[in-house]
Amino acid sequence: MASFQKRGKTWQYTISRYVDGKLKPIRKGGFRTKKEAMEAAAEVEYMLKKGMVMQVKDVGFAEYFENWAHLYKNGKHKNTFKRYLNSVETVKQYFKDIPIQKITRQTYQEFLNWYGEGRSKETVRKLNTHIRSCVKDAIDDGLITIDFTRKAEFNASKQPKKSSEKHLNFMDSLRLYRYLMKKVKTANTNTPHLLLLALVSGMRYGELVGLTRDCFDFENNTIYIYRAWDYKDGEGFIDLKNTSSERRIGIDPMVMKIFKEHFENNQPTYNGIVFFRPTKSKTLTSEAANKALKKMLDELNIETKISMHGLRHTHASVLLYKGVSIQSVSKRLGHASIETTYDYYTHIIKELEERDEKVAVNLYAVNV
Template structure:
C-alpha cells in the first residue's frame, strides 16, 4: 500500500514493506505532481510483487559503468579492455555525476549526437555497444527499467565505405594466386595466405604454433593470441572473447603449403609460426605485413586494404558464395551474430536482392 505526501513544491511516495517482521518502507521524493508519484509507486509495488527490490538510491552512471566493467570484463584482451576504459572516460566527461536512473532515451540520443560531431559513425556505434551491454545488465539488476540505448541513431563521419575495406571475388582470386607465387620470398607471404584463407585476426595469426595445425582433418585450432602492440598483453594471451576460441576448417591446398613449410624449416624457442627475432615483439609486425600487402595490391592495380581487410575479404567472399551468415559469424569468432550483421550489412543487402529474384524464380520453374 502506498501513501503520498506533499513536501514543499514536490511529492513523495511511501510504499509499505515488511522485512523479517519489521517495517522497512520504501520512500522517494522529488516528483513534480502527485500523479507522477503515483505512477512511480505503482511500478515499485509491481516489482515487489515479483520479488524484485527496486534500486532507489541514485548511482552516477560513470560509477556504475566502472563497477560493471571491473566485474564483468575481467577475461578480455588488454587492447579490448582499453577500448572499454576509453568508453568510460567518454561517459565521465559527458555525464559527470548524473545518476543512471535520470538518463532517458532523449538525453542519451543527444549524447550520441554530440559525440558524432567529432567522431566517425563506426566509433559511435562501438561506444553504444559498450554502453548497451552495461545498460542491459543494469535492467537485470533492477537499477533501471528502460533500455535507453534501444533504437539509438548513430551520427558522425561515415569514414571509409564498407565496400572499400575488402576485395571483391575476382581481386581476391588474383591476390591469392600472386601470394602463392611469392611464398619462397619471405614468411610474410605465408602470413598473408593464412589471413585471406582463414579470416583470423592478426593477433591470432601471429599467436599460432605448429601444434595448432591438424593436417589429418585440415583444421587449425585458435585458442590464444600474441601481443604485437604495447597496449596488448606480452607474449601469449587470451583471444578477444570466449567465442573467439574456435576450430577453423581450412582448404587442403593451404594446409599442404604449411605442411611442407614445417618440414623444411626449424622450430624456434616460442614454437611460433611467424617468429621474427629482429622484431620488437618477436613476430612479423603488422606494419611490415601491410607494406607487403599494399605492394602486391598496387601491382594488381586494385584498391588498397590492410591485413585486417583480408579478414573482411574472407568473410565477404564466403557470404557472396552463399555461406550462412551464422556459420561465418562462428568462423570469425564474433561474440554475437549482430556484430556480423552490422559489419557485413552491405554484403547481406546485396544478397537479399539476389535472393529476392531467386525466390521468385523457384516457383516460376515449378511450372516449366
C-alpha cells in the same frame, strides 16, 4: 502521491515516501516536459507498490559503470574488456561526478551527439551497447527506474565505410591470391605468408600470429586454432575471443605445401611461433602487416584499400558469393553465433537473395 515542480526550464517530480516512520521522499529532475516527469513518477510508484527497494542516495554514473565493468566484464576476452574500459573513460570524461539518477534521455542523447563528432555511427552504437547493458543492471539494482538509453539516436559526423570498401570482390581477391602465391617464393620475410594465410583462412589477426607449428596438420591440410597471441602488448598467449573460436579449418592444399616447405627450410622460433619477430610484441605488428598489404594492393592497382581485418571480411564474402551456407561460414570464422555472421554480412546476403530470387522466378522458363 507524486507532485511536480518546474525548476528553470525542466520539470522535477517528488514522491512522498515513509521509511521506518520517517519521511524520505524520492525526487528526480531534468525532464523536458511535465508529461515526461509524470511518466517517470508513475513508473517509480508502480515499482514501489511491487515492493521494490529504491535507492535514494545518489551514485555517480561513471563510478557505477566502472565498478560494473570490473564486476561483470573482467572475465571477457582481454580486448573486449579493454573496450569496456575505454567506454568507462569516455563516460568519466563527459559526466564526471554526475549521479546516474540525474541522467535523463535528453542528457544522454546530448552525450551521444557529443561523442559522435568525428566518429562513425557504428562506433557510437558500440558505446551505447556497453552503456545500455550497465543501465539495465542499474534498474535491477533499484538505482534508477527509467532506461535512459531507450530510443537513443546514433548521430555521427563521420561516414562509415561502404560495405564494398571493407572487402575485396572475388576477382580482386583472386588477383591478390595469385600475387601472394608468387611473392612467398621470393620474399626474404614471411609477411607474404601471413597475408596469404589470412586470405585463405579468414582468421582473426590475433589467431594468425598466435599460430605455432603444432597447429598445422599437413596430412589432412587443416589448421587447429586453439589460442591467440597478445600482439598489442606482447604478453604472450591469450584465450580466443569465444568458445566457438576454437576450431579446426581446412586450408588450400597448395598453401599448406608452401608452409610445409617453409618449416623445413627454417628453424623453429620462439615458442614455435610461426610469425615470430624479435621485438616487444614478439610477432609482426598489425600496423606493419597493414602497411605491407596496402603496398601490394597499390602494386596490383586494386582501388579498394582494406586492412588485415578486411582480408577476413573478404574471405567470408567470397565464401558466401560462392554459395557456401551462412552456417558453415559462421563456424569457419569462429563467430559466437550465426546472428553475428548475419549482422556483419547482411549486405552480401541481400545481394545473394536478389540473385537467388531471379533463379527462382526463372526456374522453369527454359522448359517452356
